[in-house]
Amino acid sequence: MTTRRRFTQAALGSTVLATLGVPAARAQAIEQPKILYGFPAGSSGDIVARRVAERLAAAGYGRTAAVVENKPGAGGRIALETLKASPADGSVLCLTPFSCTSIYPHVYKKLSYDPVADFVPVSIAAIMHHGLSVGPMVPDSVKDVRGFVAWLKANPDKANYGSPAAGSTPHFLGALLGLSQAIDYKHVPYRGSVPAITDVMGGQLASVFCPAGDPLPNHRAGKLRLIATSGRQRLPFAQDVATFAEQGFSELTTEEWFGFYVPARTPAAVVAAANTAINQALKDKALIDGAAQVGLLAQGSTGADMARSQRAEFERWAPLVQKIGFTADS
Structure with missing residues (x-):
């Protein structure tokens, strides 16, 4: 199956997820959600991860406030490798820039994860320039x-x-x-x-x-x-x-987003619950103002919209990476 076809199927799958109900009890059954972030504490995306984490329980996702676990190194790949191996029950999410899922497939011949097959897009969280x-x-x-x-x-x-x-x-x-x-x-x-x-x-x-x-x-x-x-x-x-x-x-000219993913095979209702909670958190004025202080524009989305954007960026960067001539082996 081609990568483009997998991207299309992921977008369609996300659309289906968005139409499902959100059983609050299932999301609240998660004791303490964890958010993985593949770069050091204190960077702009880390701030957003922590602000969302503080608000997930209040939005009905998890019994207690989520924790953020930094997994710096390998350009963010370590966090996604960790997510891939995590339980597919919604207890672990990952916040990552689109470069890790849309650009890296053009850079690494043996990428340790499949950006489409291994993860489900939940929601965009913020736009960065x-x-x-x-x-x-x-x-x-x-x-x-x-x-x-x-x-x-x-x-x-x-x-x-x-x-x-x-x-x-x-x-x-x-x-x-x-x-x-x-x-x-x-x-x-x-x-x-x-x-x-x-x-x-x-x-x-x-x-x-x-x-x-x-x-x-x-x-x-x-x-x-x-x-x-x-x-x-x-x-x-x-x-x-x-x-x-x-x-x-x-x-x-480019505008990159940070987005939340969960492991593949995470139940559709849990993905929908995470999307609802994240989007609710992103509407909090204190979060919006906090994101602005580190140069980010807080902005949520549906999982389907995130999947479509991931695919579009994948296609946009293919000729640019080829023009630059960089690979992980270069």
Whole structure:
């Protein structure tokens, strides 16, 4: 069966799930739900995972507040590998960016999980824009992407950037920038955004591509400069930062989502209950405001819509990954 066909069947399956009833007793029978997150504590997605976790019990999912278990490493794959091996009873969920399910299949010849066969999409949780930030290695006179590209060409020995992981969306955005400008823009992979940002602020690294919310506090504090974001429009909480498209780099436009998954074979009623509880939690004003503080736009969805988006991103990134020429073996 082709990957595209499996994506289509997953979307249809999610539509069926959304039509089923939600027996509250079954969801409440879960003692304490666990949310896996494949990146370090303190990053933007981790904040959303914890805010949702705090509200699941009140929304009727689980007897006590959910706990978040960080599984950093391997670009988020460890968390999904853990989810794959978890009980299919709704007690374990995973929050992950779409790169782990839509881009990694193009990167890893022997991916340890099947993004379609092994998981059921529950709901999108938040939308994030990625950003390009520069630190003290780059002169203060560099204030935009064109200025940064000119500096990179003049300083090829310093032309480097960090990202949260090899094969992640930020990694590829940096690679696309290097290709489009004919720059040998060297990638340095990290285990999450936080250590990469730390090295940029410390002057060990020129720049970092990562979720735009991660460097925001340090951008506001003047410790680094966020010079572009990847969304179609400027972030409402970073109106001072122009998008890549506004600066003439429309090929770097992308908006990535974090979404919740459960293991395959999780009962349909439990998936529906999780979707209802997550979407209720995402409407909480404190959660919305908290997500905004770390650069995320809280936004729920149906499982079917999430599956369709996963498939669309899978198809969109196939030629881009091929153009970049990166694989896990490269």
